[in-house]
Amino acid sequence: MKPPNLFFSILLTGMNAAVRAVVRMGIYVGAKVYFIHEGYQGMVDGGDNIKEATWESVSSMLQVGGTVIGSARCKEFRTHEGRLKAAHNLVQRGITNLCVIGGDGSLTGANLFREEWSGLLNELLEQGGEAVSSNSVLHIVGMVGSIDNDFCGTDMTIGTDSALHRIIEVVDAIMTTAQSHQRTFVLEVMGRHCGYLALVSALACGADWVFIPEMPPDDGWEDNMCQKLSESRSRGSRLNIIIVAEGATDRQGQPITSSFVKDLVVRCLGFDTRVTILGHVQRGGTPSAFDRILGSRMGVEAVLALLEASTDTPACVVSLVGNQAVRLPLMECVQMVRTNSFFSICRSFENNLSTYRLLSYHKLDSELPNSSFNVAVLNVGAPAAGMNAAVRSAVRVGITEGHKMFAVNDGFEGFAKGQIKEIKWGDVGGWTGQGGSLLGTKRTLPAKRLAKIAEQMRIHNINALLVIGGFEAFESLLELYEARAHHEEFCVPMCILPATISNNVPGTDHSLGADTSLNAIVETCDRIKQSASGTKRRVFIIETMGGYCGYLATVGGLAAGADTVYIYEEAFDIRDLQANVEHLTQKMKTTIQRGLVLRNENCNENFTTDFIYQLYSEEGRGVFDCRKNILGHMQQMCVRFIKCIKALITAFVLNNDSKISLFIMKGKD
Numbered sequence: 001m002k003p004p005n006l007f008f009s010i011l012l013t014g015m016n017a018a019v020r021a022v023v024r025m026g027i028y029v030g031a032k033v034y035f036i037h038e039g040y041q042g043m044v045d046g047g048d049n050i051k052e053a054t055w056e057s058v059s060s061m062l063q064v065g066g067t068v069i070g071s072a073r074c075k076e077f078r079t080h081e082g083r084l085k086a087a088h089n090l091v092q093r094g095i096t097n098l099c100v101i102g103g104d105g106s107l108t109g110a111n112l113f114r115e116e117w118s119g120l121l122n123e124l125l126e127q128g129g130e131a132v133s134s135n136s137v138l139h140i141v142g143m144v145g146s147i148d149n150d151f152c153g154t155d156m157t158i159g160t161d162s163a164l165h166r167i168i169e170v171v172d173a174i175m176t177t178a179q180s181h182q183r184t185f186v187l188e189v190m191g192r193h194c195g196y197l198a199l200v201s202a203l204a205c206g207a208d209w210v211f212i213p214e215m216p217p218d219d220g221w222e223d224n225m226c227q228k229l230s231e232s233r234s235r236g237s238r239l240n241i242i243i244v245a246e247g248a249t250d251r252q253g254q255p256i257t258s259s260f261v262k263d264l265v266v267r268c269l270g271f272d273t274r275v276t277i278l279g280h281v282q283r284g285g286t287p288s289a290f291d292r293i294l295g296s297r298m299g300v301e302a303v304l305a306l307l308e309a310s311t312d313t314p315a316c317v318v319s320l321v322g323n324q325a326v327r328l329p330l331m332e333c334v335q336m337v338r339t340n341s342f343f344s345i346c347r348s349f350e351n352n353l354s355t356y357r358l359l360s361y362h363k364l365d366s367e368l369p370n371s372s373f374n375v376a377v378l379n380v381g382a383p384a385a386g387m388n389a390a391v392r393s394a395v396r397v398g399i400t401e402g403h404k405m406f407a408v409n410d411g412f413e414g415f416a417k418g419q420i421k422e423i424k425w426g427d428v429g430g431w432t433g434q435g436g437s438l439l440g441t442k443r444t445l446p447a448k449r450l451a452k453i454a455e456q457m458r459i460h461n462i463n464a465l466l467v468i469g470g471f472e473a474f475e476s477l478l479e480l481y482e483a484r485a486h487h488e489e490f491c492v493p494m495c496i497l498p499a500t501i502s503n504n505v506p507g508t509d510h511s512l513g514a515d516t517s518l519n520a521i522v523e524t525c526d527r528i529k530q531s532a533s534g535t536k537r538r539v540f541i542i543e544t545m546g547g548y549c550g551y552l553a554t555v556g557g558l559a560a561g562a563d564t565v566y567i568y569e570e571a572f573d574i575r576d577l578q579a580n581v582e583h584l585t586q587k588m589k590t591t592i593q594r595g596l597v598l599r600n601e602n603c604n605e606n607f608t609t610d611f612i613y614q615l616y617s618e619e620g621r622g623v624f625d626c627r628k629n630i631l632g633h634m635q636q637m638c639v640r641f642i643k644c645i646k647a648l649i650t651a652f653v654l655n656n657d658s659k660i661s662l663f664i665m666k667g668k669d
Contacts, residue, residue: 178274540594
């Protein structure tokens with residue numbers, strides 16, 4: 001089969017990864033690839049707006065926000081005459097495959113263009129134009145780019161994760177000044193029709209109140225909100241955060257604006273209150289690691305969809321379902337978006353909303369159900385970002401269910417020493433944005449301290465264990481499980497929440513900390529690539545963590561645009577190293593005179609980072625020079641992890657047979 005000519009219309013942050021992936025995948029399969037400047041306007045205007053793409057033309061795009069080929073709204077494309085001009089420009093170049101990245105409006109326009117294609121060709125023929133038989137069918141594949149995550153059929157849209165990063169960065173900066181001056185901040189975020197950004201950012205930062213279009217607050221919300229803010233201050237909190245989606249309304253359809261909320265707080269409570277409107281800050285900036293990977297995977301799938309399309313193949317959209325890129329009928333998804341509220345079609349939206357309510361509303365003791373269930377929470381293994389957020393969620397959900405929650409310091413080592421205390425709702429306030437492990441964590445396994453741990457469980461009447469950690473957590477619970485024959489105290493429900501930056505534990509797509517670590521790696525690689533581009537003819541060799549698991553190196557290399565990656569799972573020898581040196585030597589003859597190599601710390605006991613650095617330096621002498629960088633523990637730096645933990649407490653209650661449970665995460669939610 002002859003590879004088709006491919007064409008792009010790109011309409012946001014994270015988009016460039018998708019552009020790069022489609023261009024390079026198209027070239028890899030032997031297709032001619034074109035992209036257009038200025039979106040549909042460029043397709044209508046033609047000329048220099050439509051240019052053939054090359055492998056080098058998409059270099060250094062991954063770390064750039066927005067879209068490097070431009071975007072523009074086009075009224076002319078909405079008319080039949082405009083689409084006729086666009087068809088003429090495509091036929092001139094033999095383009096019969098469109099890859100469109102945008103929202104439901106852009107994708108609907110592309111599908112209409114496809115449906116009219118035969119008629120447009122006939123009109124061109126009547127006007128004396130040339131339309132060969134190979135142009136008779138137009139194939140469409142779409143990818144959704146929207147920071148609002150407001151499209152049906154996909155768990156995440158390109159750009160959403162980066163927008164959440166921008167919001168959380170602002171919240172983190174604001175919280176420091178708010179706490180210093182005991183202020184209330186009202187943040188307005190984007191979301192005219194969809195409150196995903198507002199809801200998830202509120203969940204991530206532990207906001208006191210959130211307003212979203214999908215769920216107008218009950219009548220009398222003003223008094224309820226002010227009462228909650230007042231109670232928060234009375235418990236010792238020095239700040240309040242309120243997040244407002246720009247499209248939020250009350251039950252009468254009246255807008256709830258950030259300025260209205262500010263005036264209400266000042267009038268009723270007298271709190272020093274400020275408003276911050278984030279605006280288009282959310283659309284820009286460097287794409288997150290997740291968006292780069294998502295765009296890259298979707299771009300490759302889009303090319304495969306076009307290669308496999310036949311004359312009767314309907315237009316499709318590439319979506320993320322679970323952790324897989326899948327193809328869904330384009331117009332079915334668009335129709336669902338237009339006929340249903342986002343609340344009813346998004347799988348994770350309702351779960352996020354119920355989780356936020358659980359974690360933000362502190363019930364009075366008289367409102368709590370009666371329970372004699374005591375739950376101990378501890379961290380085991382190396383620290384990972386998100387551990388503190390997980391502890392906070394577990395504690396608050398457990399208290400809401402009426403259970404008594406106990407915090408164990410310093411893992412099983414602290415457990416054996418009796419470092420156990422009851423932890424209350426307010427004790428975990430502000431934990432979501434804290435790095436490391438506030439409870440303390442150790443790699444120590446319980447095998448040598450089983451009797452002392454059993455004694456402490458008996459003293460505190462512990463009825464369930466929640467262990468947050470990596471492979472050591474798995475091993476620890478297995479040791480407790482095997483010791484049940486000798487210690488009846490261990491015959492209780494036990495649950496593991498995977499938390500390791502290496503993402504090397506079974507049963508889950510993502511573990512706590514892995515996404516944060518990837519962002520740390522990618523941010524460092526971006527800066528290194530910038531340095532290499534300035535000095536020219538320089539190759540950087542970067543060592544990542546991960547033990548014997550190559551996840552961080554592989555996915556980090558994909559997100560950062562590395563030339564090669566060395567991992568334990570894929571054996572390599574000196575011939576492979578030599579081939580990579582030769583590849584970089586040839587690369588230095590092009591306009592891309594820099595190189596990036598990632599090495600997993602335990603990929604090979606002989607080919608160490610120093611060895612590879614010295615080999616590259618010697619073999620590349622006179623062509624390029626080398627630098628090395630060991631990222632080390634900076635990969636365990638702090639950001640929040642936005643996940644639901646309600647299922648953990650549910651597992652405790654249901655697991656009366658005292659089995660070990662694993663809390664797993666599929667995909668982004």
